[in-house]
Amino acid sequence: MSAKSAINKVVFKPHDEKMLAAVQVKRRTKKKIPFLATGGQGDYMTFICVSVTNKKPSHVSITKVKQFQGSSAFVKRSQWTINQLHQVNGIDPNKDCAEFDLTFENAFDQWVAGSAGEKCFFIQVLHHTCQRYSAARKPEFVNCQSKLLGGNSILHSAADSVTSAVQKASQALNERGERLGRAEERTADMMNSAEQFSVTAQKLAMKHKC
Template sequence: MRWRTLHLTNKKPSHVSITKVKQFPGSSSFAKRSMWTIDQLRQVNGCDPNKDCPEFDLAFDNAFDQWVAGSAGEKCTFIQILHHTCQRYSSQSKPEFVNCQSKLLGGNSILHSAADSVTSAVQKASQALNERGERLSRAEEKTGEMKNSAEQFSVTAHKLAMKHKC
């Protein structure tokens, strides 16, 4: 069984829900299996923080549900986003995250790394644009100098042609 993602509304107050879906073999569509609000989530169990596996468990107010991600990496990303979302949007007590890698719950997260890499990419692009602007300015200056030289050469050539014509 495959899982999907968290759903978050733009309206205030925000409404966050967790939806479990199933993708049937040979089909590109998904069927909704279960749905809970983030405030119903009580515990996220990563099963084993030392083992790369796609399985994890979610405990809600009145339900316990076993989940399987597409890969161990997808599971880590989902748990990290779920933790971040719970910290930001849970209006009641925050759920407990057990047997999850500490790096997923701390400051050096994929989310921060992604934000850092976007910031870094923007800085690199800005620097490249500045350098390009400087090169274009130098090219414009050289073009102006070449134009002046060409005009002076033309005037000199014209004078020489007039002198030898007579």
């Protein structure tokens, strides 16, 4: 079971919630907490998750989940409602990058995801969720690529890729079938020629015997 599947099962499902997206992150800048020992780098993994309740009316949450080194357990550390999210900063609207910032009413975090693709998918799901469920003031999405704010573009791209692969495979099979068909025709022609040659040779042999 993947970490994200485990988080959904352990952290959200018992509370009748469904996780919509999760991204593993690290801080771009260390938080300064002078009087609290937080452990060294690599002591835990952090995930930012978007979830929605199954019961109506739906409530969307953004949750910080940690998994500490040496433990298989996932621990919920902080949680905000979607209405407490003020801004999502994609850092660079002109290229894929792994960095992004989240600004809440009482918190501001600078993150870097494991990859640009993970971050892009997370922001797209978060934006779509905000548009669907946020009845009050919607959070601001700045410095985000337009493809992330257009609904299901990433999902459509993935579907297009699968369709393209299927089409290419089908075309390759058709071409292979055509080649096999031509080869079978050539084989049949050769067999007919060989049979005709054999008949002619037999006739010549009988003629000479006579």
